[in-house]
Amino acid sequence: MTGANEALLRVDGLEVHFTAGRGKLVRAVNGVTFDLLPGETLGLVGESGCGKSTLGRALLRLGPITGGHVRFDGSDVASGTAASIERLRRETAMIFQDPYNALNPRHTIGAALAEVLLVQGKVPKGEVKARVVALMEMVGLSPDLADRRPAALSGGQCQRAGIARALAVEPKLIVADECVAALDVSIQAQIINLMIELKARMKLALIFIAHDLGVVRRLSDRVAVMYLGRIVEIGRTEDVFGQPRHPYTRALMRAIPEIDPDRGLPQDPLGGEPPSPLDLPAGCAFHPRCPDVMPVCTRNPVPASRPVGACAVACHLYDDQRTDHHHSSLQQPRETIHV
Numbered sequence: 001m002t003g004a005n006e007a008l009l010r011v012d013g014l015e016v017h018f019t020a021g022r023g024k025l026v027r028a029v030n031g032v033t034f035d036l037l038p039g040e041t042l043g044l045v046g047e048s049g050c051g052k053s054t055l056g057r058a059l060l061r062l063g064p065i066t067g068g069h070v071r072f073d074g075s076d077v078a079s080g081t082a083a084s085i086e087r088l089r090r091e092t093a094m095i096f097q098d099p100y101n102a103l104n105p106r107h108t109i110g111a112a113l114a115e116v117l118l119v120q121g122k123v124p125k126g127e128v129k130a131r132v133v134a135l136m137e138m139v140g141l142s143p144d145l146a147d148r149r150p151a152a153l154s155g156g157q158c159q160r161a162g163i164a165r166a167l168a169v170e171p172k173l174i175v176a177d178e179c180v181a182a183l184d185v186s187i188q189a190q191i192i193n194l195m196i197e198l199k200a201r202m203k204l205a206l207i208f209i210a211h212d213l214g215v216v217r218r219l220s221d222r223v224a225v226m227y228l229g230r231i232v233e234i235g236r237t238e239d240v241f242g243q244p245r246h247p248y249t250r251a252l253m254r255a256i257p258e259i260d261p262d263r264g265l266p267q268d269p270l271g272g273e274p275p276s277p278l279d280l281p282a283g284c285a286f287h288p289r290c291p292d293v294m295p296v297c298t299r300n301p302v303p304a305s306r307p308v309g310a311c312a313v314a315c316h317l318y319d320d321q322r323t324d325h326h327h328s329s330l331q332q333p334r335e336t337i338h339v
C-alpha cells in the first residue's frame with residue numbers, strides 16, 4: 001500500500017496522559033511527531049521515565065492514546081476503529097524486555113508460535129508445524145525446543161522465542177522495547193546480531209527502544225532523543241552521534257567516554273534535579289538542567305522542533321539559524337558539563 005518513499009508510520013502531535021496520585025496529570029507523551037519509512041529502523045533513547053515505553057505501546061495501540069494522530073500504512077489507528085486495530089494486530093508486533101513475562105508460561109514454545117499462526121490465518125492448518133520449525137530455525141533455536149515451556153529455556157532462548165513469535169505475524173513494523181536489557185552481555189550481542197540479520201532479510205521497519213547508545217548506534221538508521229515526553233532531537237544516526245545539537249543529546253553523549261559501544265547510559269548522566277513528568281517547568285522542560293539555558297527557555301511556549309543541519313532539534317539555541325556562524329562553539333560538544 002505504501003510507496004517506496006511514503007511513510008509506513010506517520011505520528012502527529014501524539015499525546016498520552018495518565019492521572020497519577022491526587023489527580024495529578026502525567027504527560028508521559030507530550031506532542032510527539034515523526035515519520036517512519038518502510039524497512040527503516042528508528043532508535044528511541046532517553047533516560048528512564050521519559051515516555052519511551054508509553055510511546056511504543058501507543059503506536060501499536062497496546063496502550064492508551066489521549067490525543068493526536070497515528071497513521072499506520074494509511075489508516076488512522078488513533079481513532080481506534082475495530083478495523084484499524086485488527087489491521088495493526090495483523091501487521092505489527094512488539095518485543096518486550098522480559099521474555100519470560102511476555103510468553104504464556106503454560107504453553108510450550110511450539111504451541112505459542114502455532115497459536116499466532118492459526119489466529120493470523122496466514123498459513124494453512126496443514127503447514128503450521130513446518131512453519132513453526134522454520135520460525136525457530138530463523139531465530140537460531142533448535143526445533144527440539146518446541147516442546148519446552150518458557151521456564152525450561154534460558155533468557156537468550158526465551159528472547160529468541162519472543163522474536164520468533166513477533167516474526168510469525170510477518171509484520172511490517174516491530175516495536176522492540178529494551179529487548180536485550182535483561183540479558184547477559186554476551187547474549188545481548190547475539191540477539192542484536194540476530195535483529196540486524198532479520199531486519200535486513202525481512203525488510204521490516206523497527207522502532208528500537210534502548211538506553212544503550214552503543215546498541216542503538218549499531219542498529220538504527222535514525223535516532224530520536226526523548227526528554228520528558230517530547231522528541232528533542234531526531235536525525236540520521238551518523239548526524240546525531242557525530243554532531244549532537246541539543247544540549248541534552250550532547251550531555252548523553254558526553255557522559256559516555258568515547259561513546260564506548262559496550263556501555264549504556266549512566267543512571268544520572270546530568271546531575272541536577274531528576275526530571276519529573278508531574279511538574280513540568282514552564283518553557284523548555286530541560287531548562288533546569290541545561291548548561292546553555294537562556295531567559296527565553298524558561299518561558300512558554302516550548303521550543304518548536306526545527307531543522308538544524310540535517311537533523312530536527314527543539315531548542316532555542318537554534319531560534320535564529322544565522323547565529324550559528326557567530327557561535328560556532330555551539331556546533332562542537334563543550335567540555336564544561338558536570339556529569
Ligand SMILES: Nc1ncnc2c1ncn2[C@@H]1O[C@H](COP(=O)(O)OP(=O)(O)O)[C@@H](O)[C@H]1O
Nearest residue numbers: 018026028047048049050051052053054055277
Ligand atoms: N499506567 C500508568 N499510569 C500512570 N503513570 C504511568 C503509567 N505508565 C507510565 N506512566 C508514567 O509515564 C512516564 C513515562 O513512563 P515510561 O513510558 O515507562 O518511560 P520509559 O519507558 O522511558 O522509562 C513515567 O513518569 C511513568 O511513571
Ligand SMILES: [Mg+2]
Nearest residue numbers: 052053054178
Ligand atoms: Mg520503558
